[in-house]
Amino acid sequence: MSVHVYGIVPATAELKSLSGRQGTPARLVCAGDLAAVVSDLPDADHTGRDDLMAHSRVLESVVEDLTVLPMRYAVVAESDDAVRREILDSGSARLTALLADLDGMVQLTVGAYHDEGAAMRDLLTADAGLRALRDDVRRDGSRYDLSIRLGEAVAKGLEAMRARDAQGLIDKVAPLAEQLSVNEPVGQHHVLDAALLVRRDRRAALDEVMGTLSESAPPRLRLRYVGPQPPYAFVGQLVAEEPVWA
Amino acid sequence: MTVAQMPTNRYLERPSASSLADVVNTILDKGLVIDAYVRVSLVGIELLTIDARIVIASVDTYLRFAEAVNRLDLTETETHGIPELMQDLSSGGAKGKVSGAIEGAKDKVSEMVSGGDDEDDDDEDSGRRSSQSGSSRSRSSRARKTASSRSRS
Numbered sequence: 217m218s219v220h221v222y223g224i225v226p227a228t229a230e231l232k233s234l235s236g237r238q239g240t241p242a243r244l245v246c247a248g249d250l251a252a253v254v255s256d257l258p259d260a261d262h263t264g265r266d267d268l269m270a271h272s273r274v275l276e277s278v279v280e281d282l283t284v285l286p287m288r289y290a291v292v293a294e295s296d297d298a299v300r301r302e303i304l305d306s307g308s309a310r311l312t313a314l315l316a317d318l319d320g321m322v323q324l325t326v327g328a329y330h331d332e333g334a335a336m337r338d339l340l341t342a343d344a345g346l347r348a349l350r351d352d353v354r355r356d357g358s359r360y361d362l363s364i365r366l367g368e369a370v371a372k373g374l375e376a377m378r379a380r381d382a383q384g385l386i387d388k389v390a391p392l393a394e395q396l397s398v399n400e401p402v403g404q405h406h407v408l409d410a411a412l413l414v415r416r417d418r419r420a421a422l423d424e425v426m427g428t429l430s431e432s433a434p435p436r437l438r439l440r441y442v443g444p445q446p447p448y449a450f451v452g453q454l455v456a457e458e459p460v461w462a
Numbered sequence: 463m464t465v466a467q468m469p470t471n472r473y474l475e476r477p478s479a480s481s482l483a484d485v486v487n488t489i490l491d492k493g494l495v496i497d498a499y500v501r502v503s504l505v506g507i508e509l510l511t512i513d514a515r516i517v518i519a520s521v522d523t524y525l526r527f528a529e530a531v532n533r534l535d536l537t538e539t540e541t542h543g544i545p546e547l548m549q550d551l552s553s554g555g556a557k558g559k560v561s562g563a564i565e566g567a568k569d570k571v572s573e574m575v576s577g578g579d580d581e582d583d584d585d586e587d588s589g590r591r592s593s594q595s596g597s598s599r600s601r602s603s604r605a606r607k608t609a610s611s612r613s614r615s
Contacts, residue, residue: 223493223494224494265482268482268485268486268489268490269482269485271485271489272480272484272485272488272489273479276479276480285493285494286489286492286493286494287493287494287495288489288490288491288492288493288494288495289489289490289493291494291495291496302496303496324477325477325484325488332530333530333534336527336530336531336534337534337536340531340534340536341536346531347536350531350532353528353532354532363524363525363528363529364521364524364525364528366524366527366528366531367523367524367525367526367527367528367529368524368527370524370527370528370530370531371523371524371527374527399487404523409487423475423476423477424475426474426475426477427473427474427475429474430473430474430475431473439474440474441474441476441477441478442477442478442479442480442481442484443477444477445480445488446493448488448489448492448493449488449492451492451493451494452494453494453495454494454495454496455494455495455496456496
């Protein structure tokens, strides 16, 4: 029976009762000091939203109490033995080191985007030149080239504002993180997508910072705060130093 | 997102669990894999995500922005046109030419979906891009190809 692998925990872990993909219970497969959190996968060929959410949900439940190294979606092994051989044994050195390094840590993700209308309002309020250009466009709406120029100036102004807002947020939250992994913003109004590696005993302090930010941020800034998550952004890529040739 | 729908920030004192949007942002291209040569996606399943976020700087975007700021009602709406300031804003291009336009997304959605099995491309960003033709909307849906993988025996 194929098994879906969620992540790696110490072999001493105790799992709560959890159901994973396709409703089968999450359980541990152990080898030495390491264990993989897995569940049986009757149908290994299909995947959908529920499967993605199950992977995330199991990991977020485990990380409430345990250090867990998350697998990417989806690592599916042919059997429990394959899990032991290809993941736990072959990756033993690296996985043990990662569990030690990430002990007592969780990931929290801070996101932000602009409300377009509010951002434009702030931009125009601050920039007399932009307002003047807008007035010229209003006076002569047939001037296609002026409209382009206005739109481009707005685009550039918004981009600069996004960058400033992103840095402002990073400055506020970075002091509470052990590491920061900032993703490339994607999208017209996307300001920030940052993964923070946070010590469990500093979570409350970060919560407080986010609370203050959410109250004091200007209306143009929409914030998102997700977690605790397993440290997706901080485990690197490979289970083992060398690729696994099983 | 549209202007009319924006709520104020609710008080973010506690973090929330991952939503689907968060999930596709993490588990599909972050986390451990067995080896770099086994691509996660093998069997193609189309998965529509919400909130595709696409960066496009183009004439259509500029026109839309121009229209949007035109409609904005600021407290100070009237200024006296100041030609000198307009020069600062000039991109230096000739009339009718748009300088600095960036063609953002290059991949069409269909190409991305059909190309999902290629093993040559381990680019983590390849799944995020999709195209949007001359759109005046800031949101569109994208199809994402994902699947389960098997570890080799």
